[in-house]
Amino acid sequence: DAGITQSPRHKVTETGTPVTLRCHQTENHRYMYWYRQDPGHGLRLIHYSYGVKDTDKGEVSDGYSVSRSKTEDFLLTLESATSSQTSVYFCAISEEGAESPLHFGNGTRLTVT
């Protein structure tokens, strides 16, 4: 299995608080992605990165920011958590962007109360 670690695995937080999720990879892959998965919507792309300090928005980026200061780490921040951001968040990596398959971390289950 690809070396991808997400932390925390579970988190409960209150509305209005900032939250940061971490994704760490040991594969030295250039591309990293953050998805959220909700019933009826499938996996939706939040943000992705195509290199250190190079990031771009996905289809559901509002309310989220990302940073990638090292190849191995990709952070997702919810600036002010809302109940609509309760979801399962998956980090994924790939070698060649959309030309190669994604490999996923175990996911972070976030609940915003």
Add this chain to the structure above:
Amino acid sequence: RKEVEQDPGPFNVPEGATVAFNCTYSNSASQSFFWYRQDCRKEPKLLMSVYSSGNEDGRFTAQLNRASQYISLLIRDSKLSDSATYLCVVNGDTDKLIFGTGTRLQVFP
């Protein structure tokens, strides 16, 4: 029209049956196609890539039909352990892969 569409199912089949899923995509310029499997409350895992000429991996066969813009997954001799949700994935613009919402398969004894 959604970029990637799948029948949500569920497909309920007996062990040993053959079952097929289709997935349609809207971007005629798409070049990368994959099938993923996702078990309940787990991360998606790559099942197989889909190549232009079609490809097979054991009991699983994937096909691409560019003219009609769909890909298919055929599972032969279904096992109980095949019960899962199968996600179709297609590349969209730039470096993004677009996921279908998945087709649920339930194999019963």
